[in-house]
Amino acid sequence: xxxxxxxxxxxxxxxxxxxxxxxxxxxxxxxxxxxxxxxxxxxxxxxxxxxxxxxxxxxxxxxxxxxxxxxxxxxxxxxxxxxxxxxxxxxxxxxxxxxxxxxxxxxxxxxxxxxxxxxxxxxxxxxxxxxxxxxxxxxxxxxxxxxxxxxxxxxxxxxxxxxxxxxxxxxxxxxxxxxxxxxxxxxxxxxxxxxxxxxxxxxxxxxxxxxxxxxxxxxxxxxxxxxxxxxxxxxxxxxxxxxxxxxxxxxxxxxxxxxxxxxxxxxxxxxxxxx
Amino acid sequence: xxxxxxxxxxxxxxxxxxxxxxxxxxxxxxxxxxxxxxxxxxxxxxxxxxxxxxxxxxxxxxxxxxxxxxxxxxxxxxxxxxxxxxxxxxxxxxxxxxxxxxxxxxxxxxxxxxxxxxxxxxxxxxxxxxxxxxxxxxxxxxxxxxxxxxxxxxxxxxxxxxxxxxxxxxxxxxxxxxxxxxxxxxxxxxxxxxxxxxxxxxxxxxxxxxxxxxxxxxxxxxxxxxxxxxxxxxxxxxxxxxxxxxxxxxxxxxxxxxxxxxxxxxxxxxxxxxxxxxxxx
Amino acid sequence: xxxxxxxxxxxxxxxxxxxxxxxxxxxxxxxxxxxxxxxxxxxxxxxxxxxxxxxxxxxxxxxxxxxxxxxxxxxxxxxxxxxxxxxxxxxxxxxxxxxxxxxxxxxxxxxxxxxxxxxxxxxxxxxxxxxxxxxxxxxxxxxxxxxxxxxxxxxxxxxxxxxxxxxxxxxxxxxxxxxxxxxxxxxxxxxxxxxxxxxxxxxxxxxxxxxxxxxxxxxxxxxxxxxxxxxxxxxxxxxxxxxxxxxxxxxxxxxxxx
Numbered sequence: 001x002x003x004x005x006x007x008x009x010x011x012x013x014x015x016x017x018x019x020x021x022x023x024x025x026x027x028x029x030x031x032x033x034x035x036x037x038x039x040x041x042x043x044x045x046x047x048x049x050x051x052x053x054x055x056x057x058x059x060x061x062x063x064x065x066x067x068x069x070x071x072x073x074x075x076x077x078x079x080x081x082x083x084x085x086x087x088x089x090x091x092x093x094x095x096x097x098x099x100x101x102x103x104x105x106x107x108x109x110x111x112x113x114x115x116x117x118x119x120x121x122x123x124x125x126x127x128x129x130x131x132x133x134x135x136x137x138x139x140x141x142x143x144x145x146x147x148x149x150x151x152x153x154x155x156x157x158x159x160x161x162x163x164x165x166x167x168x169x170x171x172x173x174x175x176x177x178x179x180x181x182x183x184x185x186x187x188x189x190x191x192x193x194x195x196x197x198x199x200x201x202x203x204x205x206x207x208x209x210x211x212x213x214x215x216x217x218x219x220x221x222x223x224x225x226x227x228x229x230x231x232x233x234x235x236x237x238x239x240x241x242x243x244x245x246x247x248x249x250x251x252x253x254x255x256x257x258x259x260x261x262x263x264x265x266x267x268x269x270x271x272x273x274x275x
Numbered sequence: 276x277x278x279x280x281x282x283x284x285x286x287x288x289x290x291x292x293x294x295x296x297x298x299x300x301x302x303x304x305x306x307x308x309x310x311x312x313x314x315x316x317x318x319x320x321x322x323x324x325x326x327x328x329x330x331x332x333x334x335x336x337x338x339x340x341x342x343x344x345x346x347x348x349x350x351x352x353x354x355x356x357x358x359x360x361x362x363x364x365x366x367x368x369x370x371x372x373x374x375x376x377x378x379x380x381x382x383x384x385x386x387x388x389x390x391x392x393x394x395x396x397x398x399x400x401x402x403x404x405x406x407x408x409x410x411x412x413x414x415x416x417x418x419x420x421x422x423x424x425x426x427x428x429x430x431x432x433x434x435x436x437x438x439x440x441x442x443x444x445x446x447x448x449x450x451x452x453x454x455x456x457x458x459x460x461x462x463x464x465x466x467x468x469x470x471x472x473x474x475x476x477x478x479x480x481x482x483x484x485x486x487x488x489x490x491x492x493x494x495x496x497x498x499x500x501x502x503x504x505x506x507x508x509x510x511x512x513x514x515x516x517x518x519x520x521x522x523x524x525x526x527x528x529x530x531x532x533x534x535x536x537x538x539x540x541x542x543x544x545x546x547x548x549x550x551x552x553x554x555x556x
Numbered sequence: 557x558x559x560x561x562x563x564x565x566x567x568x569x570x571x572x573x574x575x576x577x578x579x580x581x582x583x584x585x586x587x588x589x590x591x592x593x594x595x596x597x598x599x600x601x602x603x604x605x606x607x608x609x610x611x612x613x614x615x616x617x618x619x620x621x622x623x624x625x626x627x628x629x630x631x632x633x634x635x636x637x638x639x640x641x642x643x644x645x646x647x648x649x650x651x652x653x654x655x656x657x658x659x660x661x662x663x664x665x666x667x668x669x670x671x672x673x674x675x676x677x678x679x680x681x682x683x684x685x686x687x688x689x690x691x692x693x694x695x696x697x698x699x700x701x702x703x704x705x706x707x708x709x710x711x712x713x714x715x716x717x718x719x720x721x722x723x724x725x726x727x728x729x730x731x732x733x734x735x736x737x738x739x740x741x742x743x744x745x746x747x748x749x750x751x752x753x754x755x756x757x758x759x760x761x762x763x764x765x766x767x768x769x770x771x772x773x774x775x776x777x778x779x780x781x782x783x784x785x786x787x788x789x790x791x792x793x794x795x796x797x798x799x800x801x802x803x804x805x806x807x808x809x810x811x812x813x814x
Contacts, residue, residue, distance in 0.1 A: 037421055037450050051717050071720045080721040086751070087711070087718045090743035100740070104723030134747065139315055148722065165366075165447050167315045167477050168518035193450040196480060196521070233452040238480050238521035238543050245547030249554055258521055258528065265525075266532040269553055333761055355767040363762040369707060370752055371759035373700050375679040382774040384763035395774050417706050431763065 001027055002048055002078075002156065002187075007057035009043060009211075017043040018054070019211035025189065027155070030182050032190045032198050032219075035208035036233030041191045042083075044208065045158050048189070050074040061156075076105055079154030083161040085145035089133040094125055097133055098148045105152050119147040139170050156187040163194040171197055199223060199237035199256040207232050220254045278438055278471050279303040279326060283340035286321065286330060295321045297495040298340070303488075305438065308465045308472045310482050310503070313492035314516045319475050322492065323441045326473065327361040328354035345438050359388070362432030364442040368424035372416040377408065377427050380416070384435045402434040405468075406460050422453030429460060439471040440464065446478055455481055480520045483507070484542045491517055504539040522546040564619070565677050572614035576783040577676045577684040579790075586790050587668040590797045596806045597657040599797075604664045607671060616674040623670040624663060635659040678702040683777050692771055700756070708749070715744045 002025040009018035017040045025031055033041045046052040047059045050066045050073075059066045061074055082088060091097040098119050102112045120126045123143040128136060133144055142162070149157070159178075163171055171194075178201065181188050192198060198205065198219060205222040207215040209232045215222050223229060224240045236244065236256075243255045251268070255261050279302070286296040295318050303309060311319050324330045331338040332354050342349040345360040365371045374380040381402050385395045403409045406426045416424060425445055432440055442461065446454035462485040464470045476482045483489065483503040491499040491506065493515045499506045506512055507523045519527075522540045526549075529536060536549040572580075587603060594600055611620050638655035676684075682699035686692065719740045720726070726737050800806070 037448075037453070046717065049721055051720060070725070072723045072725050075721050075723055080718075082714065082718045082721070084714075086748055087715045087744050088722070090740045090747075101722040104725070137316065152723075165444070165477075167313075167516070169314055169516040171518075195451055196518075230452065233450045235451040235455065235481075239525070241543035242522070242525070242547045242550070245544060246550060246554075249551065258524060261525060262528040262532065265529060265550060266534060269529075269534050270532070272554070327762055329758055329761060333758060354761045355764040358762050358764045363759075365755065365759055365762075367755060370755035373696070373703060373756070373760070375677070375682070375699060375703055379679065379774060386772050386774060387764045387767050389768035389770055389772050392772060392774065392776075395772065399774065416703065435763070 001025065001060075001062060003060040004044075004047070005057050005059070007047065007054035007059060009040075009047070009052060010055050017211050018047075021208075021211075021213050022057075023206060023213060023216065025187060027187055028182070028185050030178070030188045030190075030201070030203040031206060032192055032201070032203045033206045033208060034191075034193060034195075034198065034232065034234060035214075037193070039208040039232065040211040041208050042160055043211075045080065045160065045189065045191055048074070048156070048158060049078040049080050051080075072104065075154070076152065077154055078156045078158060079149040079152070080158045081146055081149050081160065081162065083164065085141045088145050088148070089141060091133060093130050094120070094133060094136070094144055094147075095129045097144055098151045101148055101152050107152070115151045115153075119151040122150065123147040138165060142166075154186075156189065157181060158189045158191070160191045161193075162190065163192055163197050175201055193234060195223060195229075195234055195237050199239065200258075202257065207234075220256055223256050224254045276305050277302045278305045278345055279473075280343040281325070281341070284322075284325065284342060285339040286325065287337045288321075289335040289337075291336070294337075295495055296325075299495075299497055301490070301497060301500075303471060303473070305471055306465070306469045307488055308462070308486045309474065309488045309490060310479070310486040311473055311475045311490045311492065312477065312479060312517050313498075317492040318495040319492050320443060323363075323443055323473060323475055325349060326357075326439065326441055327363050328352065328357040329363070355387075358384070358437070359435055360437050360439065362435055362437040362440045364425070364428050364432055364440065364445050366444045366447050368421050368428060368448065369416070371428050371431075372424060375415050376412070377403075377414050377416075377419075377430075378412045380427055381431045381434050384431060388435070398434045398436070402430040405433060405464065406430040420453070421449050422456055425449065425453075425457055426460060429457075429464075433464065433470075437470070439473065441473045441475075443475045444477065445474075446476070446481075451481070454478060458482055458485055461485070477518065479507075479518055480522075483520050491515060503541050508539050564673070566616050566619055566674050567677070568615055570614045570675070571782075572610055572671075572675045575675075575786060576777055576779050577680040578688075578777065579779075579783045579787050580672050580676055581684065582787060583790050584668045584672040586794045588665055590794060591661050591664045591668075593797060593801050594661075594806075595654065595657060597653045597660065598806055599800070600657050600660045600664060604660055604667065607664075607667055611671055614671065614675045616671065619674055620667065620670055623666060627663060627666040631659040631662050634662050680777070683773075683775060686773065687777055704752075708745075711748055712741070712745055715741055715748075718744075 004021055004023045006020060006022050007018055008020060010016045021044060033044065035041055043052065047054060047066065048061060050069055050071045053067050061077060066074060089097060091100060095116050098116045099112050102115055120129055123146060125143055125147060128140065133141060136144060162174055178188055202219045205217065205219045206213055207222060207228060214232065215228050223236055226236055226244060229236050239258050239261045240256050243251055243253055247253050251264065281299055281301040284296055284299040285294050287294040311323065313319050321330065325342050326344055328349050330336065344357060347357060349357060372380050374383060378399060381399045382395050385398055403412060406429050408423065408426050408430060411419065411423060446457055449457065458481055461472055465472045474482060486503055489501065489503045489506045490497055491512060498515060499509065499512060507519050513519055520541060522543055522545065525546055526536055526539055536553065540546040540549055591600060591603055611617050635655045638658050639652065642651060642655065678699060682695055685695040685698060724737060724740060
């Protein structure tokens with residue numbers, strides 16, 4: 001469980017990036033953190049594995065105050081996958097890349113080779129095991145970065161903007177993958193501004209703006225609040241926009257999912273005998 | 276009048292065994308707003324680089340067939356020359372801004388062309404105005420948001436007064452509202468200045484409303500081409516794996532349930548209007 | 557790295573900032589040459605203190621002091637080394653005051669160039685370079701480098717963060733281990749730099765870089781009367797310093813250890 005108690009964070013340059021945030025994330029939750037570029041989302045998640053320590057307040061991960069633990073200790077529990085996989089990849093082969101984190105955390109050779117096998121399979125990278133990370137395509141490199149973090153089996157996974165530059169199918173696969181992670185009882189936190197992606201996953205949504213949390217709740221409530229959503233430089237999902245325009249026709253206004261939309265509309269239209 | 280004419284284009288990267296582009300033929304008329312999309316690896320990024328000479332001049336490789344842009348054969352003209360007809364806006368805003376102020380960045384291309392100072396000054400003013408960033412003229416790149424940086428990139432390209440502007444996933448790093456603003460700016464350039472636009476995008480929900488043509492590529496070839504309302508409505512489009520705009524998807528789903536909206540919508544507003552017509556005839 | 561704070565441009569609108577960058581560069585150079593002219597503590601101290609009013613007018617005193625703080629460790633080293641050499645060869649004239657003078661000379665040099673960089677925007681610097689007939693490629697390389705320094709610094713930090721998040725502990729281990737620990741930092745940094753250069757090159761090509769041999773410019777530097785005045789004043793002071801060096805006997809501040 002992650003407990004964030006009234007934290008403030010100011011960068012050495014003097015910029016106050018977090019201005020009083022209090023949230024709690026339970027085990028097994030699926031949370032997305034959204035907001036405009038520069039709202040403090042990445043700054044916030046960097047507190048979860050101790051990369052940043054709050055200038056006021058404190059953060060607890062599974063009961064441990066992050067100010068009293070090293071980044072390595074906390075990263076064992078909280079796996080943070082950065083936005084740009086090129087900032088991580090450096091090894092000669094994909095295998096080596098995955099083994100890197102495992103070695104740092106002190107796993108023995110046998111466990112390492114088992115985990116590497118497992119991670120390669122999980123992310124569909126077995127054929128690339130001996131390939132250089134730099135020879136892989138963009139999507140493959142992203143998968144490799146994810147594999148290298150999952151390898152040490154962190155309970156909490158944080159993905160920072162995983163959908164940037166991904167095409168539709170890659171996003172579908174990512175979505176399925178997240179569902180798998182949730183089924184494995186992991187806590188999944190995704191930082192993103194991709195509203196459509198979030199709409200299809202229906203997680204808990206935390207909206208941030210200028211270092212503060214402005215909204216926190218289920219996606220169906222948060223993403224359908226036009227005012228709040230546009231204030232943080234986002235747009236409501238397309239389906240929501242359609243229903244907002246039809247709100248005077250006695251249709252619910254908290255729809256974000258296209259299949260639900262279709263069900264509702266078909267039922268209404270066919271019931272009224274209008275075809 | 277066609278501004279881009281591609282005939283039997285086949286291109287293989289240097290050191291590669293298989294061609295990335297296979298026998299593509301295409302004609303783009305002046306004033307069109309084209310959205311170019313397709314799954315990762317389909318060749319759209321490679322294809323759009325053929326329009327301003329980066330392929331073949333910068334990347335080398337083997338270019339077969341013809342690409343004619345504004346009457347110029349890409350084979351025979353340098354990127355320098357072609358850039359005066361085809362402007363290119365790249366995906367990462369950070370790596371296409373060189374100067375230490377917005378003004379100087381917008382002036383960069385014009386300075387390279389050796390234009391006179393007053394000409395540069397007036398074009399810079401005009402470009403800043405068209406993209407709505409006059410108030411940012413003295414700012415340094417690092418002081419700008421991603422959306423603002425992309426507008427600077429567009430202004431820098433616009434200042435060179437090209438007939439065509441190619442944008443390669445310009446909104447990848449931007450949040451939805453910033454992305455919308457970029458599309459609005461680009462659309463304005465198309466409708467007011469009649470600049471031909473080729474926009475490579477994955478974010479089709481926001482982009483297609485401005486397009487009068489969609490080209491879907493797969494595996495190095497053009498598979499579908501036509502008006503967004505027609506192309507995205509085809510089963511083939513869905514099978515290729517592009518993200519069908521939700522407005523059109525809902526149209527398709529309702530049709531499966533036996534509900535026929537009067538025409539294919541491309542925006543949520545249109546969809547809502549059409550549904551309203553059915554619910555309250 | 558605090559010394560680098562003193563080399564970063566601080567945006568403000570003071571008379572010093574508004575001076576032509578070439579004149580400011582001239583001032584820094586003249587101070588440099590004058591500092592080399594003198595071995596004696598007194599004139600070097602004067603030279604150091606003479607810069608204070610300029611720093612105060614330019615309102616960059618805080619950053620200026622930062623750069624001096626950062627440079628002070630080297631100044632101390634210079635002082636100690638000169639003292640040691642002086643102690644070991646009793647026939648030479650290396651006394652405490654001489655060693656002090658050498659340390660002060662070093663600080664004068666740092667101070668003069670620090671004040672130049674603090675009050676001159678990289679933009680103006682680039683323009684000054686261009687107008688000094690230096691080939692455009694070098695000027696461009698310079699301004700682009702300056703433009704990307706903050707970007708690269710950020711990226712380096714991000715890479716360190718990303719690798720630390722995979723359990724990399726940079727502070728642990730013996731010397732060899734620590735050096736090896738930097739490989740996961742350096743490689744992504746280098747690869748990233750190469751990718752960035754490629755993207756930049758594409759963008760440059762797409763804006764007709766190198767199209768014409770003679771490039772024009774949106775802005776040009778124009779010397780105002782104040783610039784001429786300051787330049788002439790600087791030369792006058794320089795000639796005065798040369799005169800002092802050649803003709804005047806400088807009172808020695810001797811500090812003896814009995």
